[in-house]
Amino acid sequence: MLKESLISEFEKIVGKENVLTAPEALKAYSYDGTTSWIKEPEVVIFPKTTAEVSQIMKIANAEKIPVTPRGGGTNVSGGSVPWHSGIVLAMTKFNQIVKVDKENLTATVEPGVVLQDLTLRLMKDGLFFPPDPQSFLGATLGGIISENAGGPACVKYGVTKQYILGIEVVLPTGDVVHLGGRTLKNVVGYDLLHIFISAEGTLGVITKAELKLNPLPMAKKTLCVVYDDVAVAGESVFRVLENGVIPGKIELFDNWVINRIEEMMPIGLPKDADAVLLFEVDGIPEAVEKEAEKIAEITMKYGAKEVRVAKDMDEANKYWMARRAGFAAVFGKAKTVFAEDVTVPRGNIPKLINRCKDLAKKYDLEIVVLGHAGDGNLHPAILTDISNKDHYDRAVKAMDEIIESAVEFGGVLSGEHGIGLEKQKFMKKVTEPVVIDLMKNIKALIDPNNIMNPGKIWE
Amino acid sequence: MKDLKELKKIEQFSDQCMKCGFCSFFCPVYQEEKMETSVARGKNYLVKQILAGNQEWTPEMANIIGKCLLCKRCAANCPSKTQIDRVVVGARAQMVSEKGLGFIKNFAFRKVMANRKAFGRYAKLMQAFQWMMPKTEGKIRHLPDFVKSLGKRNFPELAKTFLRDQVKPVYKPQNGEKPKMRVGFFTGCATDFVYPDFGLKFIDFLTRHGVEVVVPDTQNCCGAAIYFSGDFETGRMLADLNVKAFKDLNVDYIVTTCATCSSTLKDYQKYLPDNEDQKQRYEEFEKKIKDSMEFIIDILKIKPEDFKLKKEFEGKTVTWHDPCHLVRYQNIKDQPRAILKALKGIKYVEMPNADLCCGMGGSFSVYHYDLTKKIAGKKMDGIKATGADIVVTACPGCMINLVDNVLLNKMPQKVHHLLELVE
Numbered sequence: 001m002l003k004e005s006l007i008s009e010f011e012k013i014v015g016k017e018n019v020l021t022a023p024e025a026l027k028a029y030s031y032d033g034t035t036s037w038i039k040e041p042e043v044v045i046f047p048k049t050t051a052e053v054s055q056i057m058k059i060a061n062a063e064k065i066p067v068t069p070r071g072g073g074t075n076v077s078g079g080s081v082p083w084h085s086g087i088v089l090a091m092t093k094f095n096q097i098v099k100v101d102k103e104n105l106t107a108t109v110e111p112g113v114v115l116q117d118l119t120l121r122l123m124k125d126g127l128f129f130p131p132d133p134q135s136f137l138g139a140t141l142g143g144i145i146s147e148n149a150g151g152p153a154c155v156k157y158g159v160t161k162q163y164i165l166g167i168e169v170v171l172p173t174g175d176v177v178h179l180g181g182r183t184l185k186n187v188v189g190y191d192l193l194h195i196f197i198s199a200e201g202t203l204g205v206i207t208k209a210e211l212k213l214n215p216l217p218m219a220k221k222t223l224c225v226v227y228d229d230v231a232v233a234g235e236s237v238f239r240v241l242e243n244g245v246i247p248g249k250i251e252l253f254d255n256w257v258i259n260r261i262e263e264m265m266p267i268g269l270p271k272d273a274d275a276v277l278l279f280e281v282d283g284i285p286e287a288v289e290k291e292a293e294k295i296a297e298i299t300m301k302y303g304a305k306e307v308r309v310a311k312d313m314d315e316a317n318k319y320w321m322a323r324r325a326g327f328a329a330v331f332g333k334a335k336t337v338f339a340e341d342v343t344v345p346r347g348n349i350p351k352l353i354n355r356c357k358d359l360a361k362k363y364d365l366e367i368v369v370l371g372h373a374g375d376g377n378l379h380p381a382i383l384t385d386i387s388n389k390d391h392y393d394r395a396v397k398a399m400d401e402i403i404e405s406a407v408e409f410g411g412v413l414s415g416e417h418g419i420g421l422e423k424q425k426f427m428k429k430v431t432e433p434v435v436i437d438l439m440k441n442i443k444a445l446i447d448p449n450n451i452m453n454p455g456k457i458w459e
Numbered sequence: 460m461k462d463l464k465e466l467k468k469i470e471q472f473s474d475q476c477m478k479c480g481f482c483s484f485f486c487p488v489y490q491e492e493k494m495e496t497s498v499a500r501g502k503n504y505l506v507k508q509i510l511a512g513n514q515e516w517t518p519e520m521a522n523i524i525g526k527c528l529l530c531k532r533c534a535a536n537c538p539s540k541t542q543i544d545r546v547v548v549g550a551r552a553q554m555v556s557e558k559g560l561g562f563i564k565n566f567a568f569r570k571v572m573a574n575r576k577a578f579g580r581y582a583k584l585m586q587a588f589q590w591m592m593p594k595t596e597g598k599i600r601h602l603p604d605f606v607k608s609l610g611k612r613n614f615p616e617l618a619k620t621f622l623r624d625q626v627k628p629v630y631k632p633q634n635g636e637k638p639k640m641r642v643g644f645f646t647g648c649a650t651d652f653v654y655p656d657f658g659l660k661f662i663d664f665l666t667r668h669g670v671e672v673v674v675p676d677t678q679n680c681c682g683a684a685i686y687f688s689g690d691f692e693t694g695r696m697l698a699d700l701n702v703k704a705f706k707d708l709n710v711d712y713i714v715t716t717c718a719t720c721s722s723t724l725k726d727y728q729k730y731l732p733d734n735e736d737q738k739q740r741y742e743e744f745e746k747k748i749k750d751s752m753e754f755i756i757d758i759l760k761i762k763p764e765d766f767k768l769k770k771e772f773e774g775k776t777v778t779w780h781d782p783c784h785l786v787r788y789q790n791i792k793d794q795p796r797a798i799l800k801a802l803k804g805i806k807y808v809e810m811p812n813a814d815l816c817c818g819m820g821g822s823f824s825v826y827h828y829d830l831t832k833k834i835a836g837k838k839m840d841g842i843k844a845t846g847a848d849i850v851v852t853a854c855p856g857c858m859i860n861l862v863d864n865v866l867l868n869k870m871p872q873k874v875h876h877l878l879e880l881v882e
Binding site: 020022023024025027028029031032033034035046072073074090092093095112114116135137138264324325327328331332 | 475477478479480481482483484485493494495496501504505508513514517519520523538539540
């Protein structure tokens, strides 16, 4: 239990209304976007300035109270669940877009800014922030940076770390440091900036970020390509790329997902198709037209059954809405879902998909596949039920094998969700012990009392 | 073991939520408070905790479950289609069944609103004393300074003569011919006591278009404020009285000029049934209910271009505010826009976030007036951006709140029901 006197100190720092201790409020901060990781904090604090965060961290460090930073709580790894209880540092009120610099194509933001709010603001200036985690309606920039989030746009634009020029961080000791800067090039000593990006809040609290922006593309076009065989769809991905077209996005969903989406929101997807690929090309209007033609030509040549070019924005939006609903489609259909985040080099997508199919047969399970095919990041999802022991055990085995397969095919355990709590048991299996030791030593150096989001990444 | 009857009924909806948190973007309350307890995901999680026996109906829990506008923006945008409105309303009903209503609501709902005659008498009494309320402008008054703690709320005057005191039981079509259909008119409290002109105007409009209109004096309050607050017992009583009031009148449809009334009457079948018999009766009732907006376009099939603008509005720029009870509860959004766009003599401008709740939320604005003002502030930003002279809508509840906030923000716009704009 936290001392009463500490609560009133926190109240002095951020104001009474920004410190929550009611049991109901603590329950509401015990979860994130996952199903099975639940732990209540002892207090929820809403800072609004760097100075407030620093003061809170100093107290927490002196008293050795665990601190878990949290943004929108949309993450799917258990990352923002306060696993050792203590303080949840809710960043949602620390949410100003400080500056949009059109001249330098940068923006300065506070950690609680929600990605969609940023997108809407940047649109006014004809700009955009390319990383597009599909939780953009709730995800905050602090969390997006801490998880090094990615999304469909990765094929052409990459992930979050490629768009962070600098950050301000409050260290567990309360010290405020500035890493990186405001320039595109920066080789001043070790690249500490990138240790904090994807650290999942285990090293410090990000209190400001300098983002790199792009001008909004002038035109966009969406194609929905239909396949009789999901593995052939997987092959199409690298066929398109090796033929010189880099689409903005390439997304895949299989027959099961297609049918579930049609059940939820009928938009006319081909229900008998084994898979569809959604392509989006963006850029200068003439180039977009040519690239769309080229994709149609190549995909047909390499085994596509049908190519549907969206005739207008409305049709395009329908396809992308369907893609966003993909996860809901999966989660709504089973008591427990393992949503994997494995990523392989693109050329091995067909192998991974076929392996998933084999495993589904071997363990007599439903394994559905959707994901960002364009960057090799698939989300095979295993549908199971935690209360059905036999079924659940088989699902766990299948999940183990999917991850092992991804590594076997030269891939990684997680592409964009992070380790958090959800993937801990696999981390050890697929990471060299010396590398884990290195990480632990860095953590001990920066956070000697182990108060920053403890219990995450490694067991 | 506690009887969790009302919660059991909504458990299946509660289970739909997969905790993605997308609702936070759409929730007007969360957008102001930025706290997990404000948003659907948090409320739903806590309701599940009650179901699991891990949470009691504490005052804080009551506050959390009360602080929802029921605007349904989250539900409309939920990827897993969680009907969170049913979870919230069901939770309130459960709370009322365990803890009772409390003195004020008990009096207001059961002693006043649930009894047509008593409601009329209290409204008369208030009307007699409204001279004590200072005038803001025209027919708008506000709370006097000595109750400043409640805020300077502006509200429209109660009408000199209520609709119930000037309406006839039957109106024949004006052309003297055989009626092409017979409809029942549901008055609704706001139209009855504050805006009787809309009612008379709509009846006139209907009879000019060959419709026979009947107005039974046995009808009651629709019950929205009552059952949305969780008082299902009184809600069911009113539902039964209203169903009965129109039952033997042999009407093809039942129409109203109030978005809240039309959606409430339609939704008896969704929120209230306690048994199969009730469910069936409410479902049959629902089929007859039409909001004025959908009735004139979809049923009477009047072409939008056939409406004539009232002279006083000529040359004005207008914008449309979507009442939650139209756009999300009844999916009525195209009909009023079609009329406004086709009306010759005015310019129509769509406002940003037209479907954003005005912040009223019935009794929400009584208990959380500061939040109401903040949420309405965003609506006002949208209105300002259009440069419109007139904000048009079709819900007396929204109108009352929009008028208050336009005045509080010292804006020049006037607020009108769509029916006021046309001849």
